[in-house]
Amino acid sequence: MTDDTDIRLCRTFQTAPAAVPKDDTAKYLRSGLEAEGFQAPDWLVPDMEDGTAPDMKAEGLENTIELVPEYDFPGEIWPRVEWSYEDESFRDRGREQIDQLVAEIGDEIDGVVVPKVGRLADVERAAEVVAEAEAEHGYPDGSIGMSIIVETGRARSDLREIATFGGDSRLTALVFGPVDYAAELGARDLGDGRPRWDGLLEALSNEASAGGLLSIGGPFDDLFKERAGLTYYNADDYADQVEHEAHLGLDGSWSLYPKQTIQANTIHMPTSQELERDVSKIERFNAAKREGTGAVTLDGQMVDEATFKVFRNTILQVRSIHETRPEQTQAHYDQSLLERALELELSYQ
Amino acid sequence: MTDDTDIRLCRTFQTAPAAVPKDDTAKYLRSGLEAEGFQAPDWLVPDMEDGTAPDMKAEGLENTIELVPEYDFPGEIWPRVEWSYEDESFRDRGREQIDQLVAEIGDEIDGVVVPKVGRLADVERAAEVVAEAEAEHGYPDGSIGMSIIVETGRARSDLREIATFGGDSRLTALVFGPVDYAAELGARDLGDGRPRWDGLLEALSNEASAGGLLSIGGPFDDLFKERAGLTYYNADDYADQVEHEAHLGLDGSWSLYPKQTIQANTIHMPTSQELERDVSKIERFNAAKREGTGAVTLDGQMVDEATFKVFRNTILQVRSIHETRPEQTQAHYDQSLLERALELELSYQ
Amino acid sequence: MTDDTDIRLCRTFQTAPAAVPKDDTAKYLRSGLEAEGFQAPDWLVPDMEDGTAPDMKAEGLENTIELVPEYDFPGEIWPRVEWSYEDESFRDRGREQIDQLVAEIGDEIDGVVVPKVGRLADVERAAEVVAEAEAEHGYPDGSIGMSIIVETGRARSDLREIATFGGDSRLTALVFGPVDYAAELGARDLGDGRPRWDGLLEALSNEASAGGLLSIGGPFDDLFKERAGLTYYNADDYADQVEHEAHLGLDGSWSLYPKQTIQANTIHMPTSQELERDVSKIERFNAAKREGTGAVTLDGQMVDEATFKVFRNTILQVRSIHETRPEQTQAHYDQSLLERALELELSYQ
Structure with missing residues (x-):
């Protein structure tokens, strides 16, 4: 939490694919923007990165630019763009996406989410890209925020320095990305799922607090369970994860699905x-x-x-x-x- | 442990409120100074900070200055003063308390305990305050020790640098403060109590060892349990915590109560x-x-x-x-x- | 793992005492070199340090120099030499051992394993010793690798800097050494064995990944169990440890014994x-x-x-x-x- 008397809310960081191969390619984005009551996330994240197929990236950007202004969404809007500390072509696409988002709907978004960042220098490079778009399109310095997904060994290694940089910058939230992280470290699922990475979660909570940033847990993608012939929403395991995150002082949880948003909004709210x-x-x-x-x-x-x-x-x-x-x-x-x-x-x- | 052949003992870090609203305002301080056998802590900490009410701080300082020389306490004496990395008025009161303690009973105390420190620079600032009091009142350089409570995101973030500084300074012990720490991080008790912060405890043990310092666990404040109409001392849960700390290589545990001192003295002693x-x-x-x-x-x-x-x-x-x-x-x-x-x-x- | 498409294998880091007080002082070393099938470790580590008695160190070095070239060992050869961040006489013996190994069998070894390193400066000092031997005996720069045992508070404290240095150097693997580590931190076995040090293991996996190094778990020395009059190989507990290491993304495990090698080779291999x-x-x-x-x-x-x-x-x-x-x-x-x-x-x- 950033301050004892002024709490910035992000109980729920809900990603919605910005374009999907359906008749209405903006189906999930629209659904997020229209959500009401406990299904409405604090942050809606139109996802142009891993949630949108490679051949639909351009359409995802168009959907975001077109739909976001149509709705009076009650929370914050944080599009996730492409990026990679290790691949310049991803960074080039991310730069173009950030530029267009700021140019077209800079007034409507609270910031951008940058994934797969590496060490501090890469985070600073991403922040510079946002600063350039901001200046180019006439927005005041710092008006477009930036949040990052912590999902590489390098970002975890530099977490303290990144969070310290964050205290004086447009950096707003540190979000955990366990799938890429496990892949980078070569962590193996031997039947018990992925590790919880408790050391990382403790550090995320601590460094976010020390740097005046928000800390957000990672996605939980086993959305459904099958048992005795029935497939049903996996409410228990998601709730366990969100409760664990709240216990450690994380400010919010990642949601992939409206039912997850109901649960995370509820758990990050006192009973x-x-x-x-x-x-x-x-x-x-x-x-x-x-x-x-x-x-x-x-x-x-x-x-x-x-x-x-x-x-x-x-x-x-x-x-x-x-x-x-x-x-x-x-x-x-x-x-x-x-x-x-x-x-x-x-x-x- | 500082050395394989010369172990500085602090199995028990017992805080005693320096003044309480009773007929004898020094009741708990006196009781700590008079403790015998296994009830006698290795370190007695007359507490002028959170254990003493705001309107009794001055009396707490007087009690400490008056009583400590009256007893031939067999362990070390470490008064806890006020401090805060984020509030200058607390630091001003802490400076005044340190100055008076050194002036009046500099021969009788082993050092002072400084709470709520922030990053390395704040720890260095506190050490400088002790150094000034020492010089002002004619004590040799380094004769008055300093221990700190690690209870902010900033101190945890800088733990390595603080411990490295500690190796060449008057810094003696790193003590965990879980209540403030949980509050700063926004950690929530969802029915299972506070987190154990295992990552922090491991780091505390490691950095203290690498820096030649002592590491001490945090207080356990659920002193009593109520069950079936009876209120009784919560011996089991405190012992579990102290055993966990010993397992990780912490040198001692915090005690709030004579029975806790018996237990911590005993557990940090080989069976x-x-x-x-x-x-x-x-x-x-x-x-x-x-x-x-x-x-x-x-x-x-x-x-x-x-x-x-x-x-x-x-x-x-x-x-x-x-x-x-x-x-x-x-x-x-x-x-x-x-x-x-x-x-x-x-x-x- | 160092790269997604080029995985350097070290499922098993098997130490073998370089000399033991038996008729054939090279019994265990010979047995490691001759191992076949799943008993053949990926790395064989002729151990001149703690596994060889003080009065047999010279013979251990001779055995290594004599036997290694005799066999066409299918994996890598990494002798462990003596070293200590806190004792110059150990470093002097280590320097002499490294020099002789490179001089005599520089073509046959992949690198040397240096134990009990301290902070980054000590790791750099060890790397310099290897560089000098390499140059002295005409080997190309970087042809002799170096791996370290992380088993001191100082090395754990500097792990990030050591791994970052490692990314551009001959440093190849970070190997955990829990026995020395527990002793340095003063960790106590209260009946439940040693701590698992999950925070350290997570950091080892992360920093190795961020620095392009291998990460290897520590030895498991409760080789045998006794129950109901029978003494038998402790297969379960070792497998639990190795599975935990694989789960966290460690690349391999330490083996002290051919049966452990079978198990670690198998677990670090997908089912x-x-x-x-x-x-x-x-x-x-x-x-x-x-x-x-x-x-x-x-x-x-x-x-x-x-x-x-x-x-x-x-x-x-x-x-x-x-x-x-x-x-x-x-x-x-x-x-x-x-x-x-x-x-x-x-x-x-």
Whole structure:
């Protein structure tokens, strides 16, 4: 989280192929832009990279430029372009895509997502490409953000330097890309799936926090399970992954599918029980403080400023969601609990 | 551990609020100074930071200055002062506290504990404050130590550089602070408590070792459990945490409570079985060596110099405890086993 | 893995004591050189360091120089010499051993393994020693490789810099040394064995990948188990360790024993099921691609270039093994499956 009092929301980073081989090639992009309620992601990512087939890249760019302005999407728009630290032709296409996106819909997008970056110098090179497009088309410096997919050994190796650079730049989010990452490292699936890469996730959460950036988990692509003759949406395993990410302090999760967006939006939102617990703790803390007893003990646990911050984070997250998605907070919480959360005094001293 | 033959002990880093709102505001500090046997921590940390209420900070400092010289405490004394990498007013109060502590009881304290440090530059700034107090009040350079709480994304990010700086400085211990850390990263408790942050703990153990520093685990604040109408001390969960820390090579654990001190002192002390096993292994190794067979195999395992070191660490730890706390070693081990440990030849070659 | 299309094999890093106190002091070295089939390691490491007793070091060097040229060993030969970042006398002996090995059998060895290195400067110092021997005895620059054992806090701390240096140098493999490492960090075995050091293993896999090096797991020395009166080879626990290493993308595992070599060679080789699965996936992918549907979905999972790479790695690994050890691939796979793997078109586009 970037700041204790101003939380930038990205509970859900939903990629949608920008063009697919169907009658309506923009089917999934349109569906993302029209999503409502809990299906509406915080960030929608029109994907011109791996989600769009090689022969449909141009159409994906056209779809994005044409459709995004048609909708009043309630969250942020972050197209993913092509890039590769090790292949100049990908970078050339990415440069062209960034230029056209900024030229045509620079007002409508919050930034671009750059995949397969390498070491710090490659991230700086990508940021320079965005800066050039911005200047060329008359946008103020820094108005077009950049987020990166961390999916190479080199980017993981330079994560600290990249995040430190990010603190003073247009870099906004560090997003994990486990499939490319596993392939680069030669990690093998011996029947238990891919590793969770807990060391990487911890570092992603830490460096994003130290650099004032957002950290986002990787996609989960086993969308469906088959058992006893039935194929059904794999809700359990995705929820486990998202909960693990929230536990480690990641700010959001990747979604490939509307049902995943419902789940990630929900998990990165405090439960009623959590909100009730932390609202109540702060209410009791505030009451004890008014009685002037100094250090306050709640439920056998001494509350210091650090402990207090943990309760407060719950309230701040709810307030940020309420500001941009009031239909979600209203559906999720009792009216009276929500009002207590919105009115609570949050100062420790 | 700083050296194979000279182990600086900090099995227990026990914080005691320097002032509490009771008739005797120094109740917990006094209790720490008077502790005997296994309740006596290796390090006692009079806490003027989060453990003491904002309106009692001045009294906490007075209590520390008044009480510490009254007792002949058998371990080390390390007051924790206020500090914050992001708030100058905290640093100003910390500077004043350090200055008064060194001025009044510089002979009685081993160093100061500085919390909420940020990147390397902030740690160097804190070290400079200690150096100034030392010079101002006529103490030799380096005579007042400094330990830090690693509890911000920035300190974790710079851990390697901080530990490397530490190797040539007054820096003595790296102590983990999980509550602030979780709050900074936005980590959420989804019913399973806080993450263990295994990546951070591994790094703490490694960097402390590489920099010749001590590494200490974080506090465990679920002191009590309630079940079937009874509230009781949560011995199991604390012991699990301390054992995990010892397993990773951390030198000691944080204690908030005399019973925790008993447990951490005990766990960071080899069991009778471990000591018997390693004394016996070295005795058999020494015997095989005397027979001149070269490489020695014990219990199906080839013993090389590295394996030997692991056994030897057990003996060295017991010897260090015996030197400063003979009542603990005498209570813990059979007289004959203890004597074998004290007399054993520890050279590999 | 160093490259997607050219995989340098080191499934097995088998150390053999260069001299043991037996009638034939070269018994284990000879046995390694003569090993056939799955018992033949990819790398054989004549060990003049911890595996050879102090009074037999000279004989170990003689055995290595005498025996290696006698055999036409099908894999690579990497003698392990003495070294220590903290002890000059070890470095002096290491320098002498490297000099004699290059002088006498420089044509027969692929490189030397240097243990107990410290920070980057110490690794560079060791590389310089190899360079000097190479120049002195007329070998082309870089013809004698160097691999290191990562087993000190300092080497772990500098791992990123060491691997980056490695990318442009004779450095070939990063090998984990858990026994020395645990001893340096003061890690304790409280009944559950040593820690797995997952953070270190993840970093080893990542930095090796980013630096174009091989990563190899540490030795497993509980060779035998005793139960119900029987002492037997501990196959299960070793296989668990090797599978964990493969899962994280390590390229190979350390072997101390012919049966371990069989297991590590086998695990770091795709199973028939894996090979069948990935050959079939690529065959179906190729067929779908020929039909021109663009993005291809297999088993409910969308295949992009990154996903494709994972399947392809399986095939490339089999092809590399087949090139150097055709008897292993022929014994392991059905003739028809092997042929499909060897003939498959592996391009994504």
